[in-house]
Amino acid sequence: MTTEVAHAPTVPRIELKSPLEYIVWLLLLLIVVWSLQGTAPPLEGLAKGLARLFAPSGMLAQMFPPDLSRLDRVIWKLVETLQMAIAGVVLGLAMALPLAILAADGLSPHPILRVAARALIAFFRTVPDLIWAIVFIIVVGLGPAAGVLAIMVDKIGFAGRFFAEAMEETDKGPRDALAALGATRMGVIASAVIPAAMPSFIATSLFALEKAVRGSVALGLVGAGGIGVDLKVAFDLFDYDQALTIILLIFVLVLGVEQASAWIRRRII
Amino acid sequence: MLCGVDLPVPYGQSVALIGANGAGKSTLIKSLVGLIEPDAGRISVLGQTIQGLSGRLLRRVRSRVGFVWQKHNLVPRASVLTNVLHGAQARHSGPRTWSQSLAAQEAREEAMRCLEAVGLPEVALQRADQLSGGQSQRVALARVLMQRPEIVLADEPDASLDPQAGDEVMRLLSRMTRDKGLTLVFVSHRLHHALEHADRIVGLGQGRILIDQPAATARPDELRRFFAEPRQ
Numbered sequence: 162m163t164t165e166v167a168h169a170p171t172v173p174r175i176e177l178k179s180p181l182e183y184i185v186w187l188l189l190l191l192i193v194v195w196s197l198q199g200t201a202p203p204l205e206g207l208a209k210g211l212a213r214l215f216a217p218s219g220m221l222a223q224m225f226p227p228d229l230s231r232l233d234r235v236i237w238k239l240v241e242t243l244q245m246a247i248a249g250v251v252l253g254l255a256m257a258l259p260l261a262i263l264a265a266d267g268l269s270p271h272p273i274l275r276v277a278a279r280a281l282i283a284f285f286r287t288v289p290d291l292i293w294a295i296v297f298i299i300v301v302g303l304g305p306a307a308g309v310l311a312i313m314v315d316k317i318g319f320a321g322r323f324f325a326e327a328m329e330e331t332d333k334g335p336r337d338a339l340a341a342l343g344a345t346r347m348g349v350i351a352s353a354v355i356p357a358a359m360p361s362f363i364a365t366s367l368f369a370l371e372k373a374v375r376g377s378v379a380l381g382l383v384g385a386g387g388i389g390v391d392l393k394v395a396f397d398l399f400d401y402d403q404a405l406t407i408i409l410l411i412f413v414l415v416l417g418v419e420q421a422s423a424w425i426r427r428r429i430i
Numbered sequence: 431m432l433c434g435v436d437l438p439v440p441y442g443q444s445v446a447l448i449g450a451n452g453a454g455k456s457t458l459i460k461s462l463v464g465l466i467e468p469d470a471g472r473i474s475v476l477g478q479t480i481q482g483l484s485g486r487l488l489r490r491v492r493s494r495v496g497f498v499w500q501k502h503n504l505v506p507r508a509s510v511l512t513n514v515l516h517g518a519q520a521r522h523s524g525p526r527t528w529s530q531s532l533a534a535q536e537a538r539e540e541a542m543r544c545l546e547a548v549g550l551p552e553v554a555l556q557r558a559d560q561l562s563g564g565q566s567q568r569v570a571l572a573r574v575l576m577q578r579p580e581i582v583l584a585d586e587p588d589a590s591l592d593p594q595a596g597d598e599v600m601r602l603l604s605r606m607t608r609d610k611g612l613t614l615v616f617v618s619h620r621l622h623h624a625l626e627h628a629d630r631i632v633g634l635g636q637g638r639i640l641i642d643q644p645a646a647t648a649r650p651d652e653l654r655r656f657f658a659e660p661r662q
Contacts, residue, residue: 338503338570341463342577343493344519351528352516356507 228402242387245305246373249312257317261324286318294385305386312373327361328354360430367422374418432637444614446628448656453634455617459585493520496579500589502566506559514541517576544572564595584616
């Protein structure tokens with residue numbers, strides 16, 4: 162008895178690419194190598210730096226034990242950092258909502274307004290908060306007010322985009338139902354769109370707060386108030402034990418805000 | 431597509447629109463409140479031509495016409511009472527009609543009476559997305575009542591419901607429009623709804639009116655051809 166074994170069609174392990182695809186991949190690889198070569202630390206330098214860091218008289222050793230002598234001031238500056246973040250986020254969110262309504266498809270009263278609102282949101286989002294901080298230091302001077310304004314503008318850009326997208330994605334059924342009974346545009350938005358988008362609004366707002374708390378530390382480095390100023394001074398004066406205290410407290414603050422925000426998200430959404 | 435549809439409806443009449451899928455029933459009923467713009471012809475509702483109206487005037491006409499959708503289209507995260515109160519947006523704009531917590535006491539009382547009329551006062555403070563399909567559609571009817579319309583249009587209000595809940599919603603809709611002497615135009619895929627709740631039955635096919643007769647003289651055998659449901 163003879164049996165014929167049917168051969169399944171064979172497929173190549175790697176599909177042959179067109180020459181153009183090879184060129185694109187090669188170019189990408191070259192860009193990565195070029196970027197690493199231009200900016201990545203040389204291994205020898207990195208090894209020396211790490212050795213200095215961990216040396217008996219290095220920075221790490223000088224950080225311990227953390228200096229708690231100025232704990233009250235550090236805690237107060239930490240509170241100020243939190244205040245900056247909360248104030249900046251609340252102001253930013255309050256301004257982001259009307260701007261998002263103007264930018265949302267199907268809700269904006271006019272296409273020109275929609276394009277203008279989108280452009281403004283994109284502009285606020287693309288300029289980093291550190292740049293805004295520098296701008297506002299020029300406007301209102303050194304201190305937390307500049308930080309609050311920088312966070313506010315940054316959050317208008319951040320929340321404006323997400324708020325607009327959340328509203329665009331809401332079910333059109335309730336909107337149509339209210340429009341069909343003669344409700345005004347504002348009535349439809351307030352009654353049907355915002356309640357439906359609320360979970361997304363809350364998630365975005367809490368994430369904005371987390372981001373602002375982390376960001377407000379960095380804003381202090383350029384003089385826009387908060388704990389960042391003290392951290393910079395501690396490093397500048399080689400008070401590494403003081404710097405460690407500040408870093409640990411920042412860690413506690415950020416972790417606390419993240420945990421609180423996760424708890425609120427679970428409870429409300 | 432609709433073509434050559436001439437359908438004057440006198441005040442207080444109940445009209446059933448029947449026809450197979452794609453016959454143009456929903457298109458017709460939606461174009462009555464300007465949700466679909468016709469390419470040609472004239473639509474007049476409550477003595478007002480719909481085409482070419484400004485947004486404000488169209489809203490004024492819409493405020494006098496209650497619309498019941500295939501799906502209830504309630505705001506899911508809002509309370510039942512808030513959803514009913516939204517019906518008052520036909521008469522008033524502003525925050526007092528946005529939510530039951532902001533509403534005036536009289537408006538809240540009226541909304542509660544509307545909920546009583548559909549037999550659901552006990553769910554007033556529940557979230558709308560916690561209701562069953564039948565309950566949701568009854569709340570949508572309460573919202574229409576809150577609107578105080580002169581005409582009610584219903585686009586297959588029983589479509590997403592089981593037969594029992596569908597019958598209940600249709601009975602309720604029919605009773606509330608008759609009690610208040612309102613004009614009712616409804617689309618239905620169930621023959622017995624057309625026969626029980628309409629004064630007049632209009633059969634559509636391929637965008638044209640194929641039959642238009644009083645429900646009292648309608649012959650079920652003749653009407654069955656308009657329905658997708660099998661012969662019984």
